[in-house]
Each structure stands twice: as structure tokens, then as C-alpha cells.
Amino acid sequence: MTSVLVFALAGVGLIVLGFYALLVQRHLLRKVLAFNVISSGIFLLLAGLARRAPGAEPDPVPQAMVLTGIVVAVAATALALAMIQALRAATGRTWLGDDGDEE
Amino acid sequence: MPMPLSGAEWAAALVFVPLLAALACFLVPRAANWLGLLAATLILFATLGLVRGLLGDGPLRVAVGAWAAPLGIDLVADGLSAVLLLMTALVGLGVSAFAPAYFAEHSEQRRWFWPLWLLLWTALNGLYLAADLFNLYVMLELLGLSAAALTALSGSATALNAAMRYLFVSLLGSAAYLLGVALLYHGYGTVDMVLLGERLEAGAVASAALLAMVAGLLLKTALWPFHFWLAPAHGSAPAPVSALLSALVIKASFYLLLRLWLALFSGLAGLLPTLLPELLGLLGAAAILWGSVQALRQRRLKLLIAYSTVAQVGYLFLAFPLTGVQAGEIAWRAVLYLALAHGLAKAAMFLSAGGLLRFAGHDRIADLDRAAQRLPLTLTAFVLGGVSIMGLPPSGGFIGKWLLLEAAFTQGRWGLALVVLVGGILAAGYVFKVIGYAFTATKIAQEGEAVPLAMQWSALLLAFGAILLGFAAPWFWPLLEVGAPFAAPLAEIGTEAIAEVGAVSEAAP
Amino acid sequence: MASLNLLPLAIDLVLALTLLWLAWRALSSPDLFRAVVLFIALGLVLGLVWVRLDAVDIALAEIALGAGVTGALLLAALAKLQSAEAETADASTEQEGDWQGCSQALAEPDAKSKPTLTASATMDATGSAMPIALRILLALLLLVPLAGLGWVVWQLWLPAPGLTDLVAARLEASGVAHPVTAVLLNFRGYDTLLELAVLLLALLGVWSLSSAPHLGDEEQEPALAALSRLLAPLMILVAAYLVWVGAHAPGGAFQAGSVLGAAGVLLRLSGWRVPPRATGWPLRLVLVLGVVVFACMGLVVMAFGQPLLGYPPGWAKPALLAIELAATLSIGAILAALFIGGRP
Numbered sequence: 001m002t003s004v005l006v007f008a009l010a011g012v013g014l015i016v017l018g019f020y021a022l023l024v025q026r027h028l029l030r031k032v033l034a035f036n037v038i039s040s041g042i043f044l045l046l047a048g049l050a051r052r053a054p055g056a057e058p059d060p061v062p063q064a065m066v067l068t069g070i071v072v073a074v075a076a077t078a079l080a081l082a083m084i085q086a087l088r089a090a091t092g093r094t095w096l097g098d099d100g101d102e103e
Numbered sequence: 104m105p106m107p108l109s110g111a112e113w114a115a116a117l118v119f120v121p122l123l124a125a126l127a128c129f130l131v132p133r134a135a136n137w138l139g140l141l142a143a144t145l146i147l148f149a150t151l152g153l154v155r156g157l158l159g160d161g162p163l164r165v166a167v168g169a170w171a172a173p174l175g176i177d178l179v180a181d182g183l184s185a186v187l188l189l190m191t192a193l194v195g196l197g198v199s200a201f202a203p204a205y206f207a208e209h210s211e212q213r214r215w216f217w218p219l220w221l222l223l224w225t226a227l228n229g230l231y232l233a234a235d236l237f238n239l240y241v242m243l244e245l246l247g248l249s250a251a252a253l254t255a256l257s258g259s260a261t262a263l264n265a266a267m268r269y270l271f272v273s274l275l276g277s278a279a280y281l282l283g284v285a286l287l288y289h290g291y292g293t294v295d296m297v298l299l300g301e302r303l304e305a306g307a308v309a310s311a312a313l314l315a316m317v318a319g320l321l322l323k324t325a326l327w328p329f330h331f332w333l334a335p336a337h338g339s340a341p342a343p344v345s346a347l348l349s350a351l352v353i354k355a356s357f358y359l360l361l362r363l364w365l366a367l368f369s370g371l372a373g374l375l376p377t378l379l380p381e382l383l384g385l386l387g388a389a390a391i392l393w394g395s396v397q398a399l400r401q402r403r404l405k406l407l408i409a410y411s412t413v414a415q416v417g418y419l420f421l422a423f424p425l426t427g428v429q430a431g432e433i434a435w436r437a438v439l440y441l442a443l444a445h446g447l448a449k450a451a452m453f454l455s456a457g458g459l460l461r462f463a464g465h466d467r468i469a470d471l472d473r474a475a476q477r478l479p480l481t482l483t484a485f486v487l488g489g490v491s492i493m494g495l496p497p498s499g500g501f502i503g504k505w506l507l508l509e510a511a512f513t514q515g516r517w518g519l520a521l522v523v524l525v526g527g528i529l530a531a532g533y534v535f536k537v538i539g540y541a542f543t544a545t546k547i548a549q550e551g552e553a554v555p556l557a558m559q560w561s562a563l564l565l566a567f568g569a570i571l572l573g574f575a576a577p578w579f580w581p582l583l584e585v586g587a588p589f590a591a592p593l594a595e596i597g598t599e600a601i602a603e604v605g606a607v608s609e610a611a612p
Numbered sequence: 613m614a615s616l617n618l619l620p621l622a623i624d625l626v627l628a629l630t631l632l633w634l635a636w637r638a639l640s641s642p643d644l645f646r647a648v649v650l651f652i653a654l655g656l657v658l659g660l661v662w663v664r665l666d667a668v669d670i671a672l673a674e675i676a677l678g679a680g681v682t683g684a685l686l687l688a689a690l691a692k693l694q695s696a697e698a699e700t701a702d703a704s705t706e707q708e709g710d711w712q713g714c715s716q717a718l719a720e721p722d723a724k725s726k727p728t729l730t731a732s733a734t735m736d737a738t739g740s741a742m743p744i745a746l747r748i749l750l751a752l753l754l755l756v757p758l759a760g761l762g763w764v765v766w767q768l769w770l771p772a773p774g775l776t777d778l779v780a781a782r783l784e785a786s787g788v789a790h791p792v793t794a795v796l797l798n799f800r801g802y803d804t805l806l807e808l809a810v811l812l813l814a815l816l817g818v819w820s821l822s823s824a825p826h827l828g829d830e831e832q833e834p835a836l837a838a839l840s841r842l843l844a845p846l847m848i849l850v851a852a853y854l855v856w857v858g859a860h861a862p863g864g865a866f867q868a869g870s871v872l873g874a875a876g877v878l879l880r881l882s883g884w885r886v887p888p889r890a891t892g893w894p895l896r897l898v899l900v901l902g903v904v905v906f907a908c909m910g911l912v913v914m915a916f917g918q919p920l921l922g923y924p925p926g927w928a929k930p931a932l933l934a935i936e937l938a939a940t941l942s943i944g945a946i947l948a949a950l951f952i953g954g955r956p
Contacts, residue, residue, distance in 0.1 A: 007661055009765055010629075029690065033648070036678075040654070045285050045286075045765065046281075046285035047662075061800070067792070070670070072810050075811045078685055079817045080270055081686065083263065083270060085821075086821040087267055115920045126903060130893060166922075167919065168801060176803065215816060219817070219820065222809060222816070248817060308764055
């Protein structure tokens, strides 16, 4: 049962690590990576704690939620990557510019 | 007279009509204009059906599938959801009528606008009907991704930059919300809002979940100081999209915040639930002042309207510190009225900006060159929308601000009342700035392009709606009373009826 | 006895620390290619963690989607960004950064010192725009949520009532024998329907951004082509097996769909193209099929007095199978289309 706690705490670590990188990193691809790390951390927390009860089956409901979450994260990643490429094609940048600097 | 469909069926229609219409628009792009308008009409019809059902039978609570919560997912509708559904249907229909003419010159944009917008509509309707926290997460993601894709629709460098930032903000907001959902599920074994409301206790889990969810939703609602993404996104999107983003999308995350607060957290004892309303009120006041001053400083019309949204979001949060004590219900009503009036008025203003943009080819305020004389319908729409934003009688914005002032006065919160008044004066400043330039001639006369009547009238009708809202208050209060969303926690809505499949429950005595 | 209990815990500790270390390396690596590869490794280790947590469904999905599809999408995006970078470098004469220099810069972590870098590659290397003092301050501030969340998780350690028993009690009526599939397709089927819509929405968004070039238009390698033609039928078989097995064991539409998508990508890379006749509405129909079948099933039952998405007794099994098959097909097509990027 302790291992559940270990993984849940690792999930917390991933969330905070990803959040730090999301704020600090400038390259948009890295921000996408950071977002995915945050998501993984939350999934670990959500489905990891489903395994708390000793011996019994893990709770299938959070597991199904995480499956949904993974698919949503893939969808978001795909859209973000396409947007990065479009931004790169339009501005030559792979990071966020100041507002209105294209005017 | 018997209803043609039950409440459960109207609710299903509200989610599935836009969803299937989005797929149809994707499959048959040539028919998208007609399919979209048909869907918009059907949705308005379904919303009215649902509203009638709510007024007759009381709040709705229905299980999706044969499984009631906590195993399955429940849909709920009460006065609060009904008012927002109604706003979405009206603004949605207006924008859908505006869009075909606007996108006539950009067939490539039109092709993607319709399916993306109808999916956005699916998410909005689904969000207002959802009672399940995880289902709400999926709706939030559907909403955020479609809104970001719509922002990027024009493909300009500014729009792409703004859309990119918007996408990250939206994803981060949803992630924070999901974190809260995860904590609540493991703390209390359910994600159903009603059951959670019964089980929730003050403590570390509830506080952490509250903080994570509130932070995520504030980011999405763009409350100061989280407003940084709003103006570029709303300012650079195509005009109909700006109208949707400003009028509807930020209201959805605000609604969710309000719903969570009312159903789950407001009753909790402890330091955090006591301090949070004060903090939200403070940020709201800052948003009103800062957003209004920024709006005054803008030189481009769409950015001015976008900063006005930053300010108007602030009003929505002024109610939180006013609801702790008696007469709190007035403050909630005020806020709901303001949200509704802002939805109609802001959509009208962005659509008129789209008309002016088509007319002049730019939206520099200083070069509007007698637009008032040459484009009277569009300018009227802008002015009427502005009247409601300023809060002048007889508009819907006036009723909202009046109630808010009443709540502030009865509780002796003079500071909040002052902010409401100053915000109104500043709003008058930026609206009149536009009107002034629209009446004067520039040195070099500007050529104007013809603006299709559909674009002008859709904006004008929405603006009329914002004004007429001022007279609709007597009709509105009974609807808002349905299920007493502000008085009793959601838990008191006929829980016995949950198991009964497709049942319309009675209001709790 | 104690040592027997301690060994799994030690393994889990090592796994958890590996997770954190990989995440840190992936997010801080100055070289983007390396960062993506480390991220994929993170996904694979996460797959192991899910197995340790008795979540085989998630493990499959994590490896197929989290590591596989996301990794492939990231690598494809990186390749396109770099080739665009190379073009700009070729075009501008005063920047002497050439193709080699650029790709080297991105392939080697110590390329910072090399003079042949394009402006944006230099940005990659520095990574962050924030001054170091601000970063330290931020890191210190983030210790608060770290400690707070850790404390909450500690509080949550005591077992709380979940829905395990309720799911088990209703499993009989759900039409499938595997609890996770039952939750996904029946008890919380409404979520899954909308999640399919989110996936489709992502593709709509990608196509609306349009300018992305096609991938896989370059010459094919004969070896790859032969291998793909061999592998693709096998993968389609695996996908079919995964759908079928999902009814009573870990597996199901999403895992099967990602295998199918991978088969599509392989075929595409080996030179196979969707016939031009089929790139119009037939392709679009395949893409929306999953949502359409799911939504229509959910609505049609209402005509028979059932609630929305509530299947009549005895009909659940065939209904769910039809939904799963349609969803698998659509998911495969959408994932392949997302990877390829440009519109047909």
C-alpha cells in the first residue's frame, strides 16, 4: 500500500515540475512537453490512489477517467503542435511573442 | 397543454443537435451555412422547450444511461443553467445569422468555422447541463480546444500568437480543475455534484481542491490579474468568433465557478471559504478599474471592446463578498443579470465592429470617418450595446448594476458601490470615444465598402435584446427561482427521483 | 518477512525516482530532440508504473497513446520545425548556419559553443527567457504547492469509499465483463462519446490551420515499404484482437485505434496513399463514424422509451460492440491523419 503513496507523491512531483517548466521554458515545444508532464502527474494521482484498498480490485472508475484524460491530452498535444508549426510558418518564431508585435 | 417532449429529451437535444450538426457541416461543407442556421434555430427551440418545462415542472434531474449517479452521469437543469442556456441560444443564433455574410469572402475560414463553432456550442450546452465534475472536465476541454482553434481561424501572425497563448492558458486551467476533481473523488468517492455537496467537509482535501479548481477557472475566466491572454485573443479573432469568446466562452467558466461555489464550497466552515469571497471581490474591483482604463487607451476598436470585457468580468466577481450575509440572493441575481446583459451587448458590439471592419477595411478608432452617417444600423447596434455596458436605463445592464448597488448599500459596502459607479463612468468614456470619432470626418475622406444587411441586423437585434432585457426582469425572476439555485444547495432537488429513469423531479418543499 | 515486503517498495521507489529524473531531464535538456526522446522514455516508464498499480488498461493506453502517438507527433513536429529552420538558414546569407550545423546543434547537447547556429536555435539552447534569480524565486514559491499537495495526498492515503463495489454489482447488466470497459462505454459512456468528439475536434483544428505540409511525401525506402506491407496486416489483426478482448480483459477501442493508426502511418510512410477518389467525403465519413454511431445509438434508444444512451436489456452487448468497432476505425483514421498533418 505504501507504493501507492510513493507513486501518488511522484505524481505531485511531476505536476509541480511540469508547472515550473511551463512557466520558465520559452520554446513552445518544451511547453507542450511540460503540459504533458503535468497531465501525467494528475493521472498518476487520479488512478494511483484508486489502488488504496488492500487486496481488493482497483477502482475502475478513476482508471476509465484516466483513459479519457490520456486521449484528451493527445488531442490537445496534436492541436498545440499544429499551432506551433503554423506560428513558425507565419512569424519564424517558436516562442510566444509580445502582443501586437506583428502589427 | 401537453408538452411535445419531456425535459430529458429537450436536454438531450441541446447537446446532440449541435454535435450532430457539427459533424454534418464537416461532412457537407457546401451546406454548412444552412445546416448551421437550422441547428441554431432548433437549439433555441429546444432551450425554450426546456425553459417551459422548468417553469411548469420545477428543476430537472435526469440520468444519462440507465445508471444514476454516483455510478453514472446525471444532467441537471435549474434556473441558473436555464438563464445561461437561454443567453447562449440567443447569442448563438445572432452570431450564426451574422456568420454566413461575414465569411462569404473567406470560404476557407467558413468551412472550419461551422464545425468548430457547433462543437463549441455542444460544449457550452453540455457544461450548463452537467452535474458530474469529470463530465464537466471533458466539456471544458471541448470548449477550450474549439475556442483556441476558432481564435486562430484568420491565420494571421497576431491571431496565431494569441491563439497559442490562449490554448496553453486553457489547458493549464483545465489541468488545475482536473486536479481538484481527482482530489475530491478520492476524498469523497464520487464526482456527482449533488452527492459531493452532501458529503463534503472542511479540511485539507476540500481546501486544496477548492484552490486548484478556483485558480484554474479564474485563469479561464480572465479575472484580473489572469486577464493577460484575453485582449489579444478576443481582439485578433474574426469578429463573429470574438463575439462568441467574449459573450459566451468566459461565462461558461464563470458559471462553473459559481456552481461549484454554491453547490460545494460556500457552506464550508474555515478560513479559506471566508477569505476567498473577499479576495474575489477585490480582484473584481481591480479588473473593473484596470480594464476600463486600458479600454480608454486603446486605438483599435476590437481591442477596446476586448478590454471592456476584462472590466465587465470584474463585475461578475463583485457579488462574492456581498453574499455571505442576508440579502445575498440579490447580489447573485444582479450578477446573473449582468452576465446575461453583457453577453447580448458584447456580442452586438463585436458584431458591429465586424461590420465596421468590413466597411472601412480597418478598425482604427480615429479613422472611423462618419461611419455613423454612412452605417447607421451598425452604429446604432454599437451604441445600444454600449448603453447596456454603461448601465444606463432601461437596459439589462442597468437592472444588473442597480441590484448590485442595492446589495452593496444594504450591507454598507460603500467601496464596492463606488467601484460600480466609477466603472460605469469609465465605460461611458470609452463608448463615447468611439461614437465621437464615428460622427466626425477625417481629413482624408475614406471609401466605405457595402456591409450586408444580415450582418447589420443580427448585431442590431442582439443590441435590442440587451436593452429589452431591462423590461424582462419580472419574467426572469420566476425562472431564476426554479430549483432555488442561490438559496438551497443543489442537494435538495428531489433526490428520490434520481433512480427513476428520465424522470422530471419536483422541487424540494 | 520484512525483506519480502520491502523489495517491491524498493522497486517502486526506484521507479518513482526514475519518473521524476526523466521528467526533469526531458524538461531541462538544452537539446530538443533529446528532450523528446527522454519524454518518450518517461511514457514507457509510466507504462511500467501503471502495471505496478494494477492498471493494465492505462498501461496499454499510456504506451500506445501517451508515449507512442504523442512521441510520434512530437518527433514529426520537430522534424518539420527543423526543416523549416534549415530553409530559413539556407535563405539568409549572412547567417552561415547551414543544414549540418543546424541539425548538429539540435542533435548534440554541447552545441551551444558552435558558431554555426541560427538565431532560433540559439534561443533553443538558452531555453528560458527568465533571469536566473526569478527562476529560483519561482522554484521556491512552488515548494508551497508541492508541500501542500503532498500533505493532502498523505491525508488521502486512508482508503475511502470508491465505486468498486457498485461497478461490480452492475457489471452483469453492462454488456461487457471487464470493469474498466464497462465504465468507459456504458456507465460513463457520455464522457467517452464527448472524448471522441474532442479527438475529432483536434483534427478539425489541425486541418483548419492548414499550412502544415504533408509528411511522407519523400521517397520511400524499399526495405521500409516491404516491412510495412508485412506489418500492417499484422497490426490490423492486433487491433481487431484488442477490440475483441476489451470486452472481458484490458484492451478496447482506444488502444486498438492507436494500433490501427500506427498501421496507417506505416502504410503511408511506405508509399501507400488513400486513393484520390476516397479523400473527399468517404474519408470524412470514416473520421466521424465513431461519434455518429455512438450518438445515434444513444438517441435511437430514446425512441423505445429508454433514457439517453441507455441500452435496453440484452441489447447492450451488440450495441457496445458496434460502437467499439466504429470508434476503433475512427480513432485509427484520426490518429493517422493527425500524424500526417496536412489536409488530404
